[in-house]
Amino acid sequence: IIYPFSLSPFFASALDLLMEEATTIGDNGRMLNIYSNNDRIRTKLEELFYDIINVNTNLPFWVRQLCKYGDNFVYLVGQKDKGITFVKQLVNYEMERIERVEQGKPIVKFKQRETGDDFNIFEIAHFRILGDDKYLPYGSSVLNKVRRVFRQLIMAEDAMLTYRIIRAGEKRVFRIDVGNIDEDDIESYIQKISTRFKKQQQVYPDSGQIDYRFNILGNDEDFFLPIRNANVQTGIDTLPGAQNLDQIQDIEYLRDNLFTGLG
Numbered sequence: 001i002i003y004p005f006s007l008s009p010f011f012a013s014a015l016d017l018l019m020e021e022a023t024t025i026g027d028n029g030r031m032l033n034i035y036s037n038n039d040r041i042r043t044k045l046e047e048l049f050y051d052i053i054n055v056n057t058n059l060p061f062w063v064r065q066l067c068k069y070g071d072n073f074v075y076l077v078g079q080k081d082k083g084i085t086f087v088k089q090l091v092n093y094e095m096e097r098i099e100r101v102e103q104g105k106p107i108v109k110f111k112q113r114e115t116g117d118d119f120n121i122f123e124i125a126h127f128r129i130l131g132d133d134k135y136l137p138y139g140s141s142v143l144n145k146v147r148r149v150f151r152q153l154i155m156a157e158d159a160m161l162t163y164r165i166i167r168a169g170e171k172r173v174f175r176i177d178v179g180n181i182d183e184d185d186i187e188s189y190i191q192k193i194s195t196r197f198k199k200q201q202q203v204y205p206d207s208g209q210i211d212y213r214f215n216i217l218g219n220d221e222d223f224f225l226p227i228r229n230a231n232v233q234t235g236i237d238t239l240p241g242a243q244n245l246d247q248i249q250d251i252e253y254l255r256d257n258l259f260t261g262l263g
Helices: 009-022 039-052 055-069 144-167 183-196 249-262
Strands: 071-079 083-089 095-102 105-112 118-120 124-128 171-177 223-227 235-239
Touching: 009 055, 039 055, 039 083, 055 071, 055 083, 055 124, 144 249, 171 183
Parallel strands: 171 223
Antiparallel strands: 071 083, 071 124, 095 105, 105 118, 171 235
């Protein structure tokens, strides 16, 4: 599963925070402290984690990928009598974990979708966050529980911005005295008057294209009303824009739910 919404500042900051908190470096400059009564084992493990795997550099990125996707796959390159000599980060959504039972024994293998290559269990280090059996044998992302709230927040923000763009601007109401003009001629007369208030379209003679920079005002921005009441004089009124642009309680509610889900 790909989570494009993890590029959002909310989720990017949350993933960075989880990464930093899970991979802090101690006073000795090491991310992992290895303890063993056997000096040889401790030396071999320190060589593995710090000289070959380089956990101080790689582990934070692995943890971030793990929190983002719920899984992280690392290819372990080894040689006989030498053990692991190199590690390589794999693309999460290109890997498959295959679990089956053969002759009463559990078998675990991995397959890469793009190339079709198969890997044994000792060739892949599979990190996964368990807890939701719906995704087994894979893990589940820490972002799963806020996916619905995030979609609601995005839709609410889009609706808020659309409302601001459409309703925020003021409009004008032009009252045009049509006197005794025939009803069939009123529409054309109003149209003639309205064009005087607007900039004319500029048409390039060589291409026939319209330069809309010279026709900024749209026909639906203002209202032209014909009047015949002698007590109502010709004039221009102003319709105010939206007055509740600072009311964003619904956005704050969804945002608070998002923060709660991200912890």
